[in-house]
Amino acid sequence: MELFRKSAGYRFLDAYVLANVVELGTGHFCSSFLNARNDPGGRTYTQMTHAARSGCRNFAEGSERLMTSYATALELLDVARASLCELRDDYNKFLMMNWQAPWAMDSKEARRIYGVRLDAPDYGNDINRGICLHVMAQFRKFEPELSSEDGIARANTLLILITRTLNMMDKYIKNIGEEFVEKGGFRERLGTVRSEARTQQNHEPAEAPKCPKCGSPTRLRKTRKDNKPFWGCSDYPACRGIVEYLEPEKSLMPLSKA
Structure with a gap:
Protein backbone atom coordinates (compact mmCIF):
# COMPACT_ATOMS: atom_id res chain seq x y z
CA MET A 1 0.00 0.00 0.00
CA GLU A 2 1.26 3.49 -0.87
CA LEU A 3 1.45 5.87 2.09
CA PHE A 4 0.83 9.12 0.23
CA ARG A 5 -2.07 9.73 -2.13
CA LYS A 6 -1.12 11.46 -5.37
CA SER A 7 -2.70 14.91 -5.62
CA ALA A 8 -1.26 16.72 -8.64
CA GLY A 9 -3.86 15.27 -11.02
CA TYR A 10 -6.40 17.93 -10.09
CA ARG A 11 -4.67 20.38 -12.43
CA PHE A 12 -5.91 18.30 -15.35
CA LEU A 13 -9.55 18.53 -14.25
CA ASP A 14 -11.97 20.73 -16.20
CA ALA A 15 -13.30 22.02 -12.87
CA TYR A 16 -9.89 23.43 -11.97
CA VAL A 17 -9.39 24.94 -15.42
CA LEU A 18 -12.84 26.56 -15.40
CA ALA A 19 -12.25 27.92 -11.88
CA ASN A 20 -9.19 29.69 -13.28
CA VAL A 21 -11.21 31.00 -16.24
CA VAL A 22 -13.83 32.33 -13.81
CA GLU A 23 -11.14 34.07 -11.76
CA LEU A 24 -9.66 35.72 -14.86
CA GLY A 25 -13.07 36.69 -16.16
CA THR A 26 -14.12 38.14 -12.82
CA GLY A 27 -11.02 40.29 -12.61
CA HIS A 28 -11.68 41.74 -16.06
CA PHE A 29 -15.40 42.14 -15.31
CA CYS A 30 -14.82 44.06 -12.08
CA SER A 31 -12.24 46.32 -13.71
CA SER A 32 -14.64 47.12 -16.54
CA PHE A 33 -18.03 47.46 -14.87
CA LEU A 34 -17.55 48.41 -11.22
CA ASN A 35 -16.80 52.05 -10.50
CA ALA A 36 -17.20 54.76 -7.90
CA ARG A 37 -20.82 55.30 -8.90
CA ASN A 38 -22.11 51.74 -8.59
CA ASP A 39 -19.48 50.48 -6.12
CA PRO A 40 -18.54 53.31 -3.75
CA GLY A 41 -15.58 52.30 -1.64
CA GLY A 42 -14.81 49.33 -3.90
CA ARG A 43 -16.37 46.82 -1.53
CA THR A 44 -18.11 44.76 -4.22
CA TYR A 45 -14.94 44.75 -6.35
CA THR A 46 -12.93 43.37 -3.43
CA GLN A 47 -15.59 40.85 -2.47
CA MET A 48 -16.03 39.45 -5.99
CA THR A 49 -12.33 39.21 -6.83
CA HIS A 50 -11.60 37.61 -3.45
CA ALA A 51 -14.43 35.10 -3.91
CA ALA A 52 -13.14 34.17 -7.38
CA ARG A 53 -9.62 33.79 -6.02
CA SER A 54 -10.83 31.71 -3.07
CA GLY A 55 -12.74 29.38 -5.36
CA CYS A 56 -9.62 28.69 -7.38
CA ARG A 57 -6.95 28.66 -4.66
CA ASN A 58 -8.89 26.59 -2.14
CA PHE A 59 -9.61 24.09 -4.90
CA ALA A 60 -5.87 23.73 -5.42
CA GLU A 61 -4.95 23.72 -1.73
CA GLY A 62 -7.67 21.23 -0.85
CA SER A 63 -6.57 18.89 -3.62
CA GLU A 64 -2.94 19.11 -2.49
CA ARG A 65 -3.96 18.26 1.08
CA LEU A 66 -5.36 14.95 -0.12
CA MET A 67 -1.84 13.56 0.29
CA THR A 68 -2.21 13.41 4.07
CA SER A 69 -5.70 14.50 5.15
CA TYR A 70 -9.07 13.82 3.59
CA ALA A 71 -10.78 15.88 6.30
CA THR A 72 -8.71 19.01 5.63
CA ALA A 73 -9.01 18.51 1.88
CA LEU A 74 -12.79 18.27 2.00
CA GLU A 75 -13.03 21.34 4.24
CA LEU A 76 -10.95 23.42 1.84
CA LEU A 77 -12.87 22.16 -1.18
CA ASP A 78 -16.08 23.09 0.61
CA VAL A 79 -14.70 26.61 1.12
CA ALA A 80 -13.89 26.78 -2.60
CA ARG A 81 -17.41 25.72 -3.45
CA ALA A 82 -18.98 28.19 -1.02
CA SER A 83 -16.86 31.02 -2.45
CA LEU A 84 -18.09 30.30 -5.96
CA CYS A 85 -21.68 30.21 -4.69
CA GLU A 86 -21.12 33.64 -3.16
CA LEU A 87 -19.68 34.90 -6.45
CA ARG A 88 -22.69 33.49 -8.31
CA ASP A 89 -24.98 35.54 -6.08
CA ASP A 90 -22.93 38.68 -6.75
CA TYR A 91 -23.46 38.26 -10.50
CA ASN A 92 -27.17 37.68 -9.94
CA LYS A 93 -27.27 40.89 -7.90
CA PHE A 94 -25.47 42.80 -10.67
CA LEU A 95 -28.09 41.65 -13.17
CA MET A 96 -30.98 42.58 -10.90
CA MET A 97 -29.48 46.00 -10.21
CA ASN A 98 -29.67 46.49 -13.98
CA TRP A 99 -33.25 45.14 -14.07
CA GLN A 100 -32.17 41.98 -15.85
CA ALA A 101 -32.64 38.28 -15.12
CA PRO A 102 -30.14 35.55 -16.03
CA TRP A 103 -30.43 34.02 -19.48
CA ALA A 104 -32.90 31.16 -19.69
CA MET A 105 -31.10 27.83 -19.88
CA ASP A 106 -32.69 27.05 -23.24
CA SER A 107 -31.87 30.45 -24.76
CA LYS A 108 -29.53 30.64 -27.74
CA GLU A 109 -26.94 32.56 -25.71
CA ALA A 110 -26.94 30.11 -22.80
CA ARG A 111 -26.82 27.05 -25.05
CA ARG A 112 -23.69 28.38 -26.71
CA ILE A 113 -21.84 28.78 -23.40
CA TYR A 114 -23.04 25.42 -22.08
CA GLY A 115 -22.05 23.78 -25.35
CA VAL A 116 -18.40 24.88 -25.34
CA ARG A 117 -16.13 21.92 -24.56
CA LEU A 118 -12.70 22.42 -23.08
CA ASP A 119 -9.57 21.05 -24.71
CA ALA A 120 -7.68 18.23 -23.00
CA PRO A 121 -4.66 19.69 -21.16
CA ASP A 122 -1.19 19.01 -22.52
CA TYR A 123 1.12 20.82 -20.13
CA GLY A 124 4.35 19.23 -21.30
CA ASN A 125 7.45 19.31 -19.11
CA ASP A 126 6.97 22.92 -17.95
CA ILE A 127 3.68 22.46 -16.11
CA ASN A 128 3.44 25.98 -14.66
CA ARG A 129 3.82 27.59 -18.07
CA GLY A 130 1.59 24.93 -19.60
CA ILE A 131 -1.24 25.63 -17.15
CA CYS A 132 -1.17 29.37 -17.84
CA LEU A 133 -1.20 28.87 -21.60
CA HIS A 134 -3.99 26.30 -21.36
CA VAL A 135 -6.21 28.46 -19.13
CA MET A 136 -5.82 31.46 -21.44
CA ALA A 137 -6.64 29.29 -24.45
CA GLN A 138 -9.82 28.04 -22.75
CA PHE A 139 -10.73 31.62 -21.79
CA ARG A 140 -10.69 32.55 -25.48
CA LYS A 141 -13.24 29.84 -26.22
CA PHE A 142 -15.82 31.99 -24.43
CA GLU A 143 -15.13 35.09 -26.44
CA PRO A 144 -16.62 37.38 -27.59
CA GLU A 145 -18.85 37.16 -24.47
CA LEU A 146 -16.00 37.48 -21.94
CA SER A 147 -14.57 40.45 -23.83
CA SER A 148 -17.92 42.09 -24.54
CA GLU A 149 -18.53 45.71 -23.62
CA ASP A 150 -22.01 44.58 -22.60
CA GLY A 151 -21.84 43.91 -18.87
CA ILE A 152 -25.08 41.93 -18.96
CA ALA A 153 -23.69 39.46 -21.48
CA ARG A 154 -20.45 39.11 -19.58
CA ALA A 155 -22.20 38.58 -16.23
CA ASN A 156 -24.48 35.94 -17.74
CA THR A 157 -21.53 34.12 -19.28
CA LEU A 158 -19.66 34.03 -15.99
CA LEU A 159 -22.80 32.85 -14.20
CA ILE A 160 -22.97 29.84 -16.51
CA LEU A 161 -19.26 29.12 -16.12
CA ILE A 162 -19.64 29.23 -12.34
CA THR A 163 -22.58 26.82 -12.55
CA ARG A 164 -20.57 24.43 -14.71
CA THR A 165 -17.64 24.62 -12.30
CA LEU A 166 -19.86 23.95 -9.29
CA ASN A 167 -21.44 20.92 -10.96
CA MET A 168 -18.00 19.44 -11.69
CA MET A 169 -16.76 20.30 -8.21
CA ASP A 170 -19.73 18.54 -6.60
CA LYS A 171 -18.82 15.34 -8.45
CA TYR A 172 -15.16 15.73 -7.46
CA ILE A 173 -16.03 16.14 -3.78
CA LYS A 174 -18.43 13.18 -3.92
CA ASN A 175 -15.74 10.96 -5.47
CA ILE A 176 -13.25 11.95 -2.77
CA GLY A 177 -15.77 11.09 -0.07
CA GLU A 178 -16.40 7.68 -1.62
CA GLU A 179 -12.66 7.09 -1.91
CA PHE A 180 -12.23 7.86 1.78
CA VAL A 181 -14.95 5.37 2.73
CA GLU A 182 -13.37 2.69 0.54
CA LYS A 183 -9.67 3.19 1.28
CA GLY A 184 -9.57 5.01 4.61
CA GLY A 185 -7.64 8.11 5.60
CA PHE A 186 -3.96 8.87 6.01
CA ARG A 187 -3.73 7.62 9.60
CA GLU A 188 -5.22 4.28 8.62
CA ARG A 189 -2.77 3.98 5.73
CA LEU A 190 0.06 5.00 8.04
CA GLY A 191 -0.80 2.18 10.43
CA THR A 192 -1.18 -0.34 7.61
CA VAL A 193 2.11 0.61 5.95
CA ARG A 194 3.97 0.46 9.26
CA SER A 195 2.43 -2.92 10.07
CA GLU A 196 3.48 -4.25 6.66
CA ALA A 197 7.00 -2.93 7.20
CA ARG A 198 7.28 -4.63 10.60
CA THR A 199 6.03 -7.89 9.13
CA GLN A 200 8.61 -7.65 6.37
CA GLN A 201 11.39 -6.86 8.82
CA ASN A 202 10.47 -9.85 10.97
CA HIS A 203 10.69 -12.17 7.97
Missing part, protein backbone atom coordinates in the same frame (compact mmCIF):
# COMPACT_ATOMS: atom_id res chain seq x y z
CA GLU A 204 13.93 -10.86 6.51
CA PRO A 205 17.01 -13.10 6.80
CA ALA A 206 19.86 -11.80 8.92
CA GLU A 207 21.97 -11.23 5.80
CA ALA A 208 20.93 -10.43 2.27
CA PRO A 209 22.14 -12.88 -0.39
CA LYS A 210 24.81 -11.98 -2.90
CA CYS A 211 23.88 -11.09 -6.45
CA PRO A 212 24.30 -14.18 -8.65
CA LYS A 213 25.61 -12.02 -11.51
CA CYS A 214 28.16 -9.67 -9.96
CA GLY A 215 28.47 -10.75 -6.34
CA SER A 216 27.28 -7.42 -4.91
CA PRO A 217 24.86 -7.36 -1.95
CA THR A 218 21.16 -7.46 -2.82
CA ARG A 219 18.30 -5.42 -1.42
CA LEU A 220 14.76 -6.51 -0.70
CA ARG A 221 12.42 -5.00 -3.29
CA LYS A 222 8.86 -5.55 -4.50
CA THR A 223 7.45 -6.09 -7.97
CA ARG A 224 5.31 -3.29 -9.37
CA LYS A 225 2.63 -5.57 -10.75
CA ASP A 226 1.70 -7.71 -7.74
CA ASN A 227 3.85 -6.28 -4.91
CA LYS A 228 5.74 -9.55 -4.39
CA PRO A 229 9.13 -9.33 -2.62
CA PHE A 230 12.38 -10.31 -4.32
CA TRP A 231 16.09 -9.66 -3.83
CA GLY A 232 17.48 -7.21 -6.40
CA CYS A 233 21.11 -6.28 -6.99
CA SER A 234 22.19 -3.12 -5.16
CA ASP A 235 24.00 -2.03 -8.36
CA TYR A 236 20.73 -1.84 -10.32
CA PRO A 237 20.29 -0.67 -13.07
CA ALA A 238 23.91 -1.44 -14.00
CA CYS A 239 23.30 -5.02 -12.89
CA ARG A 240 19.90 -6.70 -13.06
CA GLY A 241 20.66 -9.83 -11.08
CA ILE A 242 17.83 -11.04 -8.84
CA VAL A 243 17.27 -13.76 -6.24
CA GLU A 244 13.90 -15.24 -5.40
CA TYR A 245 12.61 -14.29 -1.97
CA LEU A 246 11.44 -17.29 0.05
CA GLU A 247 10.28 -17.69 3.60
CA PRO A 248 13.13 -17.83 6.18
CA GLU A 249 12.90 -21.59 6.63
CA LYS A 250 13.35 -22.11 2.88
CA SER A 251 16.53 -21.78 0.90
CA LEU A 252 17.43 -18.86 -1.33
CA MET A 253 17.24 -19.77 -4.99
CA PRO A 254 18.94 -17.56 -7.60
CA LEU A 255 16.82 -16.78 -10.64
CA SER A 256 19.75 -15.82 -12.84
CA LYS A 257 23.16 -17.38 -13.15
CA ALA A 258 26.48 -15.61 -12.99
Whole structure:
Protein backbone atom coordinates (compact mmCIF):
# COMPACT_ATOMS: atom_id res chain seq x y z
CA MET A 1 0.00 0.00 0.00
CA GLU A 2 1.26 3.49 -0.87
CA LEU A 3 1.45 5.87 2.09
CA PHE A 4 0.83 9.12 0.23
CA ARG A 5 -2.07 9.73 -2.13
CA LYS A 6 -1.12 11.46 -5.37
CA SER A 7 -2.70 14.91 -5.62
CA ALA A 8 -1.26 16.72 -8.64
CA GLY A 9 -3.86 15.27 -11.02
CA TYR A 10 -6.40 17.93 -10.09
CA ARG A 11 -4.67 20.38 -12.43
CA PHE A 12 -5.91 18.30 -15.35
CA LEU A 13 -9.55 18.53 -14.25
CA ASP A 14 -11.97 20.73 -16.20
CA ALA A 15 -13.30 22.02 -12.87
CA TYR A 16 -9.89 23.43 -11.97
CA VAL A 17 -9.39 24.94 -15.42
CA LEU A 18 -12.84 26.56 -15.40
CA ALA A 19 -12.25 27.92 -11.88
CA ASN A 20 -9.19 29.69 -13.28
CA VAL A 21 -11.21 31.00 -16.24
CA VAL A 22 -13.83 32.33 -13.81
CA GLU A 23 -11.14 34.07 -11.76
CA LEU A 24 -9.66 35.72 -14.86
CA GLY A 25 -13.07 36.69 -16.16
CA THR A 26 -14.12 38.14 -12.82
CA GLY A 27 -11.02 40.29 -12.61
CA HIS A 28 -11.68 41.74 -16.06
CA PHE A 29 -15.40 42.14 -15.31
CA CYS A 30 -14.82 44.06 -12.08
CA SER A 31 -12.24 46.32 -13.71
CA SER A 32 -14.64 47.12 -16.54
CA PHE A 33 -18.03 47.46 -14.87
CA LEU A 34 -17.55 48.41 -11.22
CA ASN A 35 -16.80 52.05 -10.50
CA ALA A 36 -17.20 54.76 -7.90
CA ARG A 37 -20.82 55.30 -8.90
CA ASN A 38 -22.11 51.74 -8.59
CA ASP A 39 -19.48 50.48 -6.12
CA PRO A 40 -18.54 53.31 -3.75
CA GLY A 41 -15.58 52.30 -1.64
CA GLY A 42 -14.81 49.33 -3.90
CA ARG A 43 -16.37 46.82 -1.53
CA THR A 44 -18.11 44.76 -4.22
CA TYR A 45 -14.94 44.75 -6.35
CA THR A 46 -12.93 43.37 -3.43
CA GLN A 47 -15.59 40.85 -2.47
CA MET A 48 -16.03 39.45 -5.99
CA THR A 49 -12.33 39.21 -6.83
CA HIS A 50 -11.60 37.61 -3.45
CA ALA A 51 -14.43 35.10 -3.91
CA ALA A 52 -13.14 34.17 -7.38
CA ARG A 53 -9.62 33.79 -6.02
CA SER A 54 -10.83 31.71 -3.07
CA GLY A 55 -12.74 29.38 -5.36
CA CYS A 56 -9.62 28.69 -7.38
CA ARG A 57 -6.95 28.66 -4.66
CA ASN A 58 -8.89 26.59 -2.14
CA PHE A 59 -9.61 24.09 -4.90
CA ALA A 60 -5.87 23.73 -5.42
CA GLU A 61 -4.95 23.72 -1.73
CA GLY A 62 -7.67 21.23 -0.85
CA SER A 63 -6.57 18.89 -3.62
CA GLU A 64 -2.94 19.11 -2.49
CA ARG A 65 -3.96 18.26 1.08
CA LEU A 66 -5.36 14.95 -0.12
CA MET A 67 -1.84 13.56 0.29
CA THR A 68 -2.21 13.41 4.07
CA SER A 69 -5.70 14.50 5.15
CA TYR A 70 -9.07 13.82 3.59
CA ALA A 71 -10.78 15.88 6.30
CA THR A 72 -8.71 19.01 5.63
CA ALA A 73 -9.01 18.51 1.88
CA LEU A 74 -12.79 18.27 2.00
CA GLU A 75 -13.03 21.34 4.24
CA LEU A 76 -10.95 23.42 1.84
CA LEU A 77 -12.87 22.16 -1.18
CA ASP A 78 -16.08 23.09 0.61
CA VAL A 79 -14.70 26.61 1.12
CA ALA A 80 -13.89 26.78 -2.60
CA ARG A 81 -17.41 25.72 -3.45
CA ALA A 82 -18.98 28.19 -1.02
CA SER A 83 -16.86 31.02 -2.45
CA LEU A 84 -18.09 30.30 -5.96
CA CYS A 85 -21.68 30.21 -4.69
CA GLU A 86 -21.12 33.64 -3.16
CA LEU A 87 -19.68 34.90 -6.45
CA ARG A 88 -22.69 33.49 -8.31
CA ASP A 89 -24.98 35.54 -6.08
CA ASP A 90 -22.93 38.68 -6.75
CA TYR A 91 -23.46 38.26 -10.50
CA ASN A 92 -27.17 37.68 -9.94
CA LYS A 93 -27.27 40.89 -7.90
CA PHE A 94 -25.47 42.80 -10.67
CA LEU A 95 -28.09 41.65 -13.17
CA MET A 96 -30.98 42.58 -10.90
CA MET A 97 -29.48 46.00 -10.21
CA ASN A 98 -29.67 46.49 -13.98
CA TRP A 99 -33.25 45.14 -14.07
CA GLN A 100 -32.17 41.98 -15.85
CA ALA A 101 -32.64 38.28 -15.12
CA PRO A 102 -30.14 35.55 -16.03
CA TRP A 103 -30.43 34.02 -19.48
CA ALA A 104 -32.90 31.16 -19.69
CA MET A 105 -31.10 27.83 -19.88
CA ASP A 106 -32.69 27.05 -23.24
CA SER A 107 -31.87 30.45 -24.76
CA LYS A 108 -29.53 30.64 -27.74
CA GLU A 109 -26.94 32.56 -25.71
CA ALA A 110 -26.94 30.11 -22.80
CA ARG A 111 -26.82 27.05 -25.05
CA ARG A 112 -23.69 28.38 -26.71
CA ILE A 113 -21.84 28.78 -23.40
CA TYR A 114 -23.04 25.42 -22.08
CA GLY A 115 -22.05 23.78 -25.35
CA VAL A 116 -18.40 24.88 -25.34
CA ARG A 117 -16.13 21.92 -24.56
CA LEU A 118 -12.70 22.42 -23.08
CA ASP A 119 -9.57 21.05 -24.71
CA ALA A 120 -7.68 18.23 -23.00
CA PRO A 121 -4.66 19.69 -21.16
CA ASP A 122 -1.19 19.01 -22.52
CA TYR A 123 1.12 20.82 -20.13
CA GLY A 124 4.35 19.23 -21.30
CA ASN A 125 7.45 19.31 -19.11
CA ASP A 126 6.97 22.92 -17.95
CA ILE A 127 3.68 22.46 -16.11
CA ASN A 128 3.44 25.98 -14.66
CA ARG A 129 3.82 27.59 -18.07
CA GLY A 130 1.59 24.93 -19.60
CA ILE A 131 -1.24 25.63 -17.15
CA CYS A 132 -1.17 29.37 -17.84
CA LEU A 133 -1.20 28.87 -21.60
CA HIS A 134 -3.99 26.30 -21.36
CA VAL A 135 -6.21 28.46 -19.13
CA MET A 136 -5.82 31.46 -21.44
CA ALA A 137 -6.64 29.29 -24.45
CA GLN A 138 -9.82 28.04 -22.75
CA PHE A 139 -10.73 31.62 -21.79
CA ARG A 140 -10.69 32.55 -25.48
CA LYS A 141 -13.24 29.84 -26.22
CA PHE A 142 -15.82 31.99 -24.43
CA GLU A 143 -15.13 35.09 -26.44
CA PRO A 144 -16.62 37.38 -27.59
CA GLU A 145 -18.85 37.16 -24.47
CA LEU A 146 -16.00 37.48 -21.94
CA SER A 147 -14.57 40.45 -23.83
CA SER A 148 -17.92 42.09 -24.54
CA GLU A 149 -18.53 45.71 -23.62
CA ASP A 150 -22.01 44.58 -22.60
CA GLY A 151 -21.84 43.91 -18.87
CA ILE A 152 -25.08 41.93 -18.96
CA ALA A 153 -23.69 39.46 -21.48
CA ARG A 154 -20.45 39.11 -19.58
CA ALA A 155 -22.20 38.58 -16.23
CA ASN A 156 -24.48 35.94 -17.74
CA THR A 157 -21.53 34.12 -19.28
CA LEU A 158 -19.66 34.03 -15.99
CA LEU A 159 -22.80 32.85 -14.20
CA ILE A 160 -22.97 29.84 -16.51
CA LEU A 161 -19.26 29.12 -16.12
CA ILE A 162 -19.64 29.23 -12.34
CA THR A 163 -22.58 26.82 -12.55
CA ARG A 164 -20.57 24.43 -14.71
CA THR A 165 -17.64 24.62 -12.30
CA LEU A 166 -19.86 23.95 -9.29
CA ASN A 167 -21.44 20.92 -10.96
CA MET A 168 -18.00 19.44 -11.69
CA MET A 169 -16.76 20.30 -8.21
CA ASP A 170 -19.73 18.54 -6.60
CA LYS A 171 -18.82 15.34 -8.45
CA TYR A 172 -15.16 15.73 -7.46
CA ILE A 173 -16.03 16.14 -3.78
CA LYS A 174 -18.43 13.18 -3.92
CA ASN A 175 -15.74 10.96 -5.47
CA ILE A 176 -13.25 11.95 -2.77
CA GLY A 177 -15.77 11.09 -0.07
CA GLU A 178 -16.40 7.68 -1.62
CA GLU A 179 -12.66 7.09 -1.91
CA PHE A 180 -12.23 7.86 1.78
CA VAL A 181 -14.95 5.37 2.73
CA GLU A 182 -13.37 2.69 0.54
CA LYS A 183 -9.67 3.19 1.28
CA GLY A 184 -9.57 5.01 4.61
CA GLY A 185 -7.64 8.11 5.60
CA PHE A 186 -3.96 8.87 6.01
CA ARG A 187 -3.73 7.62 9.60
CA GLU A 188 -5.22 4.28 8.62
CA ARG A 189 -2.77 3.98 5.73
CA LEU A 190 0.06 5.00 8.04
CA GLY A 191 -0.80 2.18 10.43
CA THR A 192 -1.18 -0.34 7.61
CA VAL A 193 2.11 0.61 5.95
CA ARG A 194 3.97 0.46 9.26
CA SER A 195 2.43 -2.92 10.07
CA GLU A 196 3.48 -4.25 6.66
CA ALA A 197 7.00 -2.93 7.20
CA ARG A 198 7.28 -4.63 10.60
CA THR A 199 6.03 -7.89 9.13
CA GLN A 200 8.61 -7.65 6.37
CA GLN A 201 11.39 -6.86 8.82
CA ASN A 202 10.47 -9.85 10.97
CA HIS A 203 10.69 -12.17 7.97
CA GLU A 204 13.93 -10.86 6.51
CA PRO A 205 17.01 -13.10 6.80
CA ALA A 206 19.86 -11.80 8.92
CA GLU A 207 21.97 -11.23 5.80
CA ALA A 208 20.93 -10.43 2.27
CA PRO A 209 22.14 -12.88 -0.39
CA LYS A 210 24.81 -11.98 -2.90
CA CYS A 211 23.88 -11.09 -6.45
CA PRO A 212 24.30 -14.18 -8.65
CA LYS A 213 25.61 -12.02 -11.51
CA CYS A 214 28.16 -9.67 -9.96
CA GLY A 215 28.47 -10.75 -6.34
CA SER A 216 27.28 -7.42 -4.91
CA PRO A 217 24.86 -7.36 -1.95
CA THR A 218 21.16 -7.46 -2.82
CA ARG A 219 18.30 -5.42 -1.42
CA LEU A 220 14.76 -6.51 -0.70
CA ARG A 221 12.42 -5.00 -3.29
CA LYS A 222 8.86 -5.55 -4.50
CA THR A 223 7.45 -6.09 -7.97
CA ARG A 224 5.31 -3.29 -9.37
CA LYS A 225 2.63 -5.57 -10.75
CA ASP A 226 1.70 -7.71 -7.74
CA ASN A 227 3.85 -6.28 -4.91
CA LYS A 228 5.74 -9.55 -4.39
CA PRO A 229 9.13 -9.33 -2.62
CA PHE A 230 12.38 -10.31 -4.32
CA TRP A 231 16.09 -9.66 -3.83
CA GLY A 232 17.48 -7.21 -6.40
CA CYS A 233 21.11 -6.28 -6.99
CA SER A 234 22.19 -3.12 -5.16
CA ASP A 235 24.00 -2.03 -8.36
CA TYR A 236 20.73 -1.84 -10.32
CA PRO A 237 20.29 -0.67 -13.07
CA ALA A 238 23.91 -1.44 -14.00
CA CYS A 239 23.30 -5.02 -12.89
CA ARG A 240 19.90 -6.70 -13.06
CA GLY A 241 20.66 -9.83 -11.08
CA ILE A 242 17.83 -11.04 -8.84
CA VAL A 243 17.27 -13.76 -6.24
CA GLU A 244 13.90 -15.24 -5.40
CA TYR A 245 12.61 -14.29 -1.97
CA LEU A 246 11.44 -17.29 0.05
CA GLU A 247 10.28 -17.69 3.60
CA PRO A 248 13.13 -17.83 6.18
CA GLU A 249 12.90 -21.59 6.63
CA LYS A 250 13.35 -22.11 2.88
CA SER A 251 16.53 -21.78 0.90
CA LEU A 252 17.43 -18.86 -1.33
CA MET A 253 17.24 -19.77 -4.99
CA PRO A 254 18.94 -17.56 -7.60
CA LEU A 255 16.82 -16.78 -10.64
CA SER A 256 19.75 -15.82 -12.84
CA LYS A 257 23.16 -17.38 -13.15
CA ALA A 258 26.48 -15.61 -12.99
